[in-house]
Amino acid sequence: MVTMADVAREAGVSVMTVSNVINDRLPVGEPTRARVLAAIDALGYEVNLTARHLRAGRTETVAFVVPGFHDYFGEVADQIAPLIEAAGRHLVLERTNAVAEQELAALSVARLRLYDGVIVSVAGLDTESLAAVRTAKPIVLLGERDVPDRFDHVRLANEEGARLATAHMIARGSRRIIALGATHEVGRTMATDRRAGWERAHREAGLDVDQRYIVPVTGYATRHAHDAVLDVIASGLPFDGVFAVSDAVAFGAIAALAEAGLRVPDDVQVTGFDNLDLANFVPPGLTSIDAGHAEVAATTVDLLHRRMAGWTGPAEHVVQPVRLVVRGSTR
Amino acid sequence: MVTMADVAREAGVSVMTVSNVINDRLPVGEPTRARVLAAIDALGYEVNLTARHLRAGRTETVAFVVPGFHDYFGEVADQIAPLIEAAGRHLVLERTNAVAEQELAALSVARLRLYDGVIVSVAGLDTESLAAVRTAKPIVLLGERDVPDRFDHVRLANEEGARLATAHMIARGSRRIIALGATHEVGRTMATDRRAGWERAHREAGLDVDQRYIVPVTGYATRHAHDAVLDVIASGLPFDGVFAVSDAVAFGAIAALAEAGLRVPDDVQVTGFDNLDLANFVPPGLTSIDAGHAEVAATTVDLLHRRMAGWTGPAEHVVQPVRLVVRGSTR
DNA sequence: CTGTTAGCGCATTCAA
DNA sequence: TTGAATGCGCTAACAG
Numbered sequence: 241m242v243t244m245a246d247v248a249r250e251a252g253v254s255v256m257t258v259s260n261v262i263n264d265r266l267p268v269g270e271p272t273r274a275r276v277l278a279a280i281d282a283l284g285y286e287v288n289l290t291a292r293h294l295r296a297g298r299t300e301t302v303a304f305v306v307p308g309f310h311d312y313f314g315e316v317a318d319q320i321a322p323l324i325e326a327a328g329r330h331l332v333l334e335r336t337n338a339v340a341e342q343e344l345a346a347l348s349v350a351r352l353r354l355y356d357g358v359i360v361s362v363a364g365l366d367t368e369s370l371a372a373v374r375t376a377k378p379i380v381l382l383g384e385r386d387v388p389d390r391f392d393h394v395r396l397a398n399e400e401g402a403r404l405a406t407a408h409m410i411a412r413g414s415r416r417i418i419a420l421g422a423t424h425e426v427g428r429t430m431a432t433d434r435r436a437g438w439e440r441a442h443r444e445a446g447l448d449v450d451q452r453y454i455v456p457v458t459g460y461a462t463r464h465a466h467d468a469v470l471d472v473i474a475s476g477l478p479f480d481g482v483f484a485v486s487d488a489v490a491f492g493a494i495a496a497l498a499e500a501g502l503r504v505p506d507d508v509q510v511t512g513f514d515n516l517d518l519a520n521f522v523p524p525g526l527t528s529i530d531a532g533h534a535e536v537a538a539t540t541v542d543l544l545h546r547r548m549a550g551w552t553g554p555a556e557h558v559v560q561p562v563r564l565v566v567r568g569s570t571r
Numbered sequence: 572m573v574t575m576a577d578v579a580r581e582a583g584v585s586v587m588t589v590s591n592v593i594n595d596r597l598p599v600g601e602p603t604r605a606r607v608l609a610a611i612d613a614l615g616y617e618v619n620l621t622a623r624h625l626r627a628g629r630t631e632t633v634a635f636v637v638p639g640f641h642d643y644f645g646e647v648a649d650q651i652a653p654l655i656e657a658a659g660r661h662l663v664l665e666r667t668n669a670v671a672e673q674e675l676a677a678l679s680v681a682r683l684r685l686y687d688g689v690i691v692s693v694a695g696l697d698t699e700s701l702a703a704v705r706t707a708k709p710i711v712l713l714g715e716r717d718v719p720d721r722f723d724h725v726r727l728a729n730e731e732g733a734r735l736a737t738a739h740m741i742a743r744g745s746r747r748i749i750a751l752g753a754t755h756e757v758g759r760t761m762a763t764d765r766r767a768g769w770e771r772a773h774r775e776a777g778l779d780v781d782q783r784y785i786v787p788v789t790g791y792a793t794r795h796a797h798d799a800v801l802d803v804i805a806s807g808l809p810f811d812g813v814f815a816v817s818d819a820v821a822f823g824a825i826a827a828l829a830e831a832g833l834r835v836p837d838d839v840q841v842t843g844f845d846n847l848d849l850a851n852f853v854p855p856g857l858t859s860i861d862a863g864h865a866e867v868a869a870t871t872v873d874l875l876h877r878r879m880a881g882w883t884g885p886a887e888h889v890v891q892p893v894r895l896v897v898r899g900s901t902r
Numbered sequence: 903c904t905g906t907t908a909g910c911g912c913a914t915t916c917a918a
Numbered sequence: 919t920t921g922a923a924t925g926c927g928c929t930a931a932c933a934g
Contacts, residue, residue, distance in 0.1 A: 286680035290625045291927035309648040314641035333664035349617040495852035521826035622911035
């Protein structure tokens with residue numbers, strides 16, 4: 241392990257001069273600089289980032305803490321990465337598996353200290369646990385749960401999106417619309433907010449809200465969505481629309497409908513939420529609510545950068561507007 | 572920033588005693604331990620991981636360096652994460668955007684030192700650049716490019732997979748099969764290996780290999796695959812099968828075929844490669860080559876763990892076997 | 903322009 | 919069982 245001291249010895253200078261050459265801090269005489277660079281090259285020296293971090297108190301690294309690496313969060317992360325890099329920092333992803341303890345661990349003082357800033361996509365933690373997090377580290381929360389006021393937070397217009405999608409299917413003739421992936425539970429989560437929008441669309445259209453049409457999906461997994469729709473079909477409950485709380489859930493519905501011989505959108509209209517890239521390509525094209533990944537990423541990173549720059553104003557709670565993108569799965 | 576020294580002062584003991592309590596290293600008397608724990612609690616002390624890393628020379632962290640966070644790599648990462656965590660370490664993801672310079676930077680001595688081990692999915696680096704990487708850090712390469720012998724490496728049976736998929740479509744009656752996402756280039760990459768399998772299936776069936784049926788796809792993106800297939804249709808080149816080099820590419824083909832009014836599999840059979848979760852759910856179900864994510868992850872992590880445990884034997888080059896998973900997109 | 907001193911927070915080594 | 923000294927590798931502040 242070659243250190244600065246080795247380089248200094250090789251170049252016949254002091255350690256500080258090596259440091260100054262590497263960091264362009266204080267001016268260094270040209271011949272000295274050349275000797276140092278030659279020594280660095282000869283020894284293959286590279287800085288020890290851990291030591292630099294300890295000394296500097298900064299890591300020039302931002303963490304994005306996600307429930308899982310794939311699907312939605314992977315797409316968002318790919319949007320966030322270039323924005324972080326544009327500011328000269330690194331982005332790393334950590335995974336919590338949507339487990340509250342792991343999310344809490346990621347927000348521990350110890351782990352936070354490894355980063356200059358953290359973006360957390362909260363999936364498992366409730367407001368009280370979050371409120372107990374004590375740190376001055378710049379943090380921005382991203383996600384659909386309620387969070388304590390003092391955190392910067394970016395969420396989507398969940399209820400409005402669900403209302404848009406559902407109203408669109410009602411306008412196009414659907415009358416019995418399943419809320420796939422929604423929940424009977426109370427509280428404020430992605431699933432409750434989107435159920436509320438589904439309900440509101442019904443009320444605004446003067447239609448009854450039938451609780452039997454709320455069909456939960458374990459873990460919002462495509463496979464479970466698929467199975468749930470087949471179960472509904474088998475149960476005989478009549479339906480002519482599916483409002484899926486996410487595109488991944490919608491894909492499961494589309495597959496199940498195809499297997500059951502039901503045509504989309506002629507027999508059953510389907511809408512999703514997230515507007516994943518694949519929504520364009522899964523036949524007949526998935527009508528979806530566009531959450532504007534790029535805008536969400538930009539808003540989130542802006543808030544974080546502001547905090548990292550020392551901004552101490554009150555926390556912001558941004559609700560990202562959404563829009564309906566109509567494709568072949570609705571009429 | 573509360574440090575061990577603060578805790579020591581509060582508890583009226585030395586810094587070393589605090590360290591011993593925290594790390595369970597040397598035995599500490601029960602009353603002393605209680606005082607220390609009380610002080611830790613009172614002050615809200617948490618260890619400074621950066622300092623620990625510098626002192627210990629280990630970080631208990633493994634990095635998985637990927638071209639991008641979404642799709643295939645996100646799915647693989649989700650498989651790798653629990654295996655790393657089972658060994659008591661953290662996994663973090665870093666992204667290179669498939670750019671050679673960024674991959675090289677990720678393999679620099681400086682960045683490597685932040686981790687106890689690194690898994691790299693090489694996309695942009697050629698063999699020579701990799702050969703120049705000088706480090707004793709445990710590294711396992713994951714991916715379809717050729718790599719220098721001295722690196723542990725896990726790759727898929729690309730040619731065999733492509734041969735299986737193509738031969739399957741030939742056996743089911745296809746005679747003009749597009750190699751979508753393949754390349755005319757030479758060298759050894761994912762695209763050339765899979766093209767070779769496509770060619771071999773033709774030769775083994777006594778069919779001509781027509782170079783016009785090699786259709787590259789920019790960045791293996793679904794959108795570009797979609798556009799490329801529409802271009803082929805517009806060109807009038809007749810075809811009755813599509814061997815897509817990845818599932819993402821295959822999804823683009825399926826969408827394009829649907830738009831053009833061609834039926835899958837009746838008019839055109841389609842196969843993919845990767846067997847993504849969604850291959851089950853994109854109607855009519857995508858026949859694909861199963862790369863065994865879980866097995867690939869297990870193999871890769873095994874190699875890495877062995878290196879991290881100090882194994883210094885010769886590098887292993889594992890070719891992960893593949894199998895054909897038949898679904899509705901082929902007859 | 904270059905070198906010396908000091909210390910970031912922790913844990914290994916040795917002494918008490 | 920506990921404490922003191924020491925240094926991991928680097929850089930801020932100051933001295934020369």
